[in-house]
Amino acid sequence: xxxxxxxxxxxxxxxxxxxxxxxxxxxxxxxxxxxxxxxxxxxxxxxxxxxxxxxxxxxxxxxxxxxxxxxxxxxxxxxxxxxxxxxxxxxxxxxxxxxxxxxxxxxxxxxxxxxxxxxxxxxxxxxxxxxxxxxxxxxxxxxxxxxxxxxxxxxxxxxxxxxxxxxxxxxxxxxxxxxxxxxxxxxxxxxxxxxxxxxxxxxxxxxxxxxxxxxxxxxxxxxxxxxxxxxxxxxxxxxxxxxxxxxxxxxxxxxxxxxxxxxxxxxxxxxxxxxxxxxxxxxxxxxxxxxxxxxxxxxxxxxxxxxxxxxxxxxxxxxxxxxxxxxxxxxxxxxxxxxxxxxxxxxxxxxxxxxxxxxxxxxxxxxxxxxxxxxxxxxxxxxxxxxxxxxxxxxxxxxxxxxxxxxxxxxxxxxxxxxxxxxxxxxxxxxxxxxxxxxxxxxxxxxxxxxxxxxxxxxxxxxxxxxxxxxxxxxxxxxxx
Numbered sequence: 001x002x003x004x005x006x007x008x009x010x011x012x013x014x015x016x017x018x019x020x021x022x023x024x025x026x027x028x029x030x031x032x033x034x035x036x037x038x039x040x041x042x043x044x045x046x047x048x049x050x051x052x053x054x055x056x057x058x059x060x061x062x063x064x065x066x067x068x069x070x071x072x073x074x075x076x077x078x079x080x081x082x083x084x085x086x087x088x089x090x091x092x093x094x095x096x097x098x099x100x101x102x103x104x105x106x107x108x109x110x111x112x113x114x115x116x117x118x119x120x121x122x123x124x125x126x127x128x129x130x131x132x133x134x135x136x137x138x139x140x141x142x143x144x145x146x147x148x149x150x151x152x153x154x155x156x157x158x159x160x161x162x163x164x165x166x167x168x169x170x171x172x173x174x175x176x177x178x179x180x181x182x183x184x185x186x187x188x189x190x191x192x193x194x195x196x197x198x199x200x201x202x203x204x205x206x207x208x209x210x211x212x213x214x215x216x217x218x219x220x221x222x223x224x225x226x227x228x229x230x231x232x233x234x235x236x237x238x239x240x241x242x243x244x245x246x247x248x249x250x251x252x253x254x255x256x257x258x259x260x261x262x263x264x265x266x267x268x269x270x271x272x273x274x275x276x277x278x279x280x281x282x283x284x285x286x287x288x289x290x291x292x293x294x295x296x297x298x299x300x301x302x303x304x305x306x307x308x309x310x311x312x313x314x315x316x317x318x319x320x321x322x323x324x325x326x327x328x329x330x331x332x333x334x335x336x337x338x339x340x341x342x343x344x345x346x347x348x349x350x351x352x353x354x355x356x357x358x359x360x361x362x363x364x365x366x367x368x369x370x371x372x373x374x375x376x377x378x379x380x381x382x383x384x385x386x387x388x389x390x391x392x393x394x395x396x397x398x399x400x401x402x403x404x405x406x407x408x409x410x411x412x413x414x415x416x417x418x419x420x421x422x423x424x425x426x427x428x429x430x431x432x433x434x435x436x437x438x439x440x441x442x443x444x445x446x447x448x449x450x451x452x453x454x455x456x457x458x459x460x461x462x463x464x465x466x467x468x469x470x471x472x473x474x475x476x477x478x479x480x481x
Contacts, residue, residue: 124216125178129155131336132350133357136215136247138240139225141196141233142168143265147225149174150325154333158215162207162240164189164199164232180210182232189231191276193283196235200243208243217251221357222260228284229267229277237262237284241297258298258358262288263328265303272306272472282473289464292361299356299363299460303328304468307394331365335458338407338446345415348405348444356442359403359461364396366457373453374418379408379428384435386457395465401436402461407444411451428455 127134137159139148145161149172152159162180163169165188169179182199189195200207215222222244226233241260248256264285272278285302292300308324315323339353356363366386372378383406387398408425415421425445433441436459 122212122216123218124212125157125214127155127157129333129336130340131333132340132353133336134158134218134220135336136211136219136222136244137225138162138211138222138244140200140236140240141227141230143227143230144225144233145169145172146321146325147263147265147328148172150322150329151332153326154329156333158219160207160210160214162200162203162232162236164196178210178214180207182207182236189235191229191274191280192231193235193280196230196232197239198235199232200236200239204239204243207240208247211243211247212250215247219248219251220253220259220354222248223263224260225263226284227265227267228281228288229265229271230280234280234284237264238287238291241291255358257296258360260297261299261301261357262291262297263301263303264288265305266472268305268309278472282469285469285472289362289466289469293464295360298358298360300361300464301363301365302465302468304394331367331456334367334456335365335405335407338409338444338456341446343444343446345445345447346443347446348407348442352405352442352444353458355440356403356405356458356460361400361402361460362396362462362464363458363460364462365459368455370453370455373410373414373421373424376420376424376427379424379453379455380431382455383428383432383457386455387435387459395468395471396459396462397465398436398459398462399438400461400463401439401459403442404432404436404439404457404459405442405444406432406458407446407456408453409446409448409456410453411449412447414451414453415447432457 135151135156135158137148137151137156139145139159139161141163142165145163145168148159148161152174159174160178160180161169161172161174162182164182164184164186166181168188169181172179180203182203184195184199184202186195189199224237224240224244226237226240228234228237241262244260245256248259253259266285267277267281272281288297288300291297303324305324309320312320312323335348335353339348339350341347364387368382368385370378370382406429408428410421429441429443433439439459439461
């Protein structure tokens with residue numbers, strides 16, 4: 001042990017001497033003393049095996065300071081060739097570790113990333129009809145409720161009726177779960193539209209809930225049915241349109257304004273003898289006309305009860321209103337049904353049909369049966385009669401129409417064996433194009449099992465018939481601002 005200590009001391013002294021030679025004369029002894037002191041301290045604090053390594057490191061640092069070189073250059077100068085491969089191996093090990101770390105994900109995967117929101121379709125009440133467009137119906141008041149019921153009978157089961165009178169609701173043959181009494185503490189609104197407006201505002205949330213529950217989410221178009229002369233229907237009209245629009249928006253449909261329409265009835269001459277009824281009709285018709293003109297509803301369909309009373313003379317009291325409501329609902333159903341059917345000739349498809357519904361403004365529908373279909377002018381005359389024989393209001397300017405659809409339905413034998421029938425049909429389409437020069441005309445030719453020729457006409461995007469409403473105002477001498 002003593003011999004080893006002496007050998008270590010000799011090695012340290014040699015290093016100190018070498019360091020002292022390379023330094024300036026004045027600092028040789030000082031440098032040697034510092035090295036000696038440092039080596040003695042390292043011998044006390046470090047294990048025996050590491051003494052030489054520590055001494056060498058200290059010597060390198062002293063030598064670097066003495067010669068003016070940087071520590072890095074001194075280390076490079078004294079590191080032997082044996083130690084360089086070890087440094088490189090250490091560097092390579094760090095690089096490999098870095099590569100492994102780079103390949104691993106630094107941020108953990110959360111369960112929330114795997115979760116996807118699934119849209120759940122709410123069926124609501126199940127429909128039972130054939131058609132391309134799924135309708136929902138909101139009937140308000142006595143007249144509106146009867147119209148909604150007429151569509152319900154045709155298989156359009158997504159229908160609700162609201163009223164301020166339980167007597168009117170009780171007479172509607174639809175499920176009780178699809179009726180709603182807007183109880184305002186009165187036995188109905190009478191002819192007071194303010195009560196009707198207050199009622200729907202008070203029960204707005206409940207009506208929205210009933211609509212969502214009954215309609216579900218599988219609806220393409222909502223129609224609000226009202227009677228313009230009544231207190232409940234007329235007073236609730238604007239707010240029900242807003243409710244329908246909110247519903248359409250809530251189920252994720254685009255352009256709610258184009259998916260909410262209104263069917264409005266005007267009073268007969270006898271009903272309009274009451275100044276209050278005439279005033280209500282004028283106000284509601286004017287308000288709905290403005291919404292249609294601005295494109296906030298589509299379409300607005302006006303049913304003129306006075307015109308219907310002239311078209312259906314001799315009807316009994318029991319037959320009159322059901323026949324009117326059923327005819328209106330039936331024409332609606334025919335176009336919806338035809339647009340879902342294929343044709344070996346020309347089809348008016350669902351896209352064509354919905355373009356008419358969403359064209360804004362007002363719409364009219366007509367139906368005519370053609371007896372002398374071999375006559376070249378019989379079909380063209382039928383198209384003109386459709387516009388006169390319609391149950392809807394008069395006074396429309398056809399030149400303002402944006403879109404129109406005309407469909408001819410005939411028997412199979414007729415379509416197969418009647419000469420020149422195609423030319424006659426084309427001529428009828430051309431006549432409609434002349435009557436509505438600005439409109440896009442959609443054509444359809446279908447065949448069925450009945451050996452009869454019928455012409456159906458649907459025109460949309462019409463301007464509001466102000467002349468007809470002004471006639472109502474002038475005839476009743478209604479004092480309105």
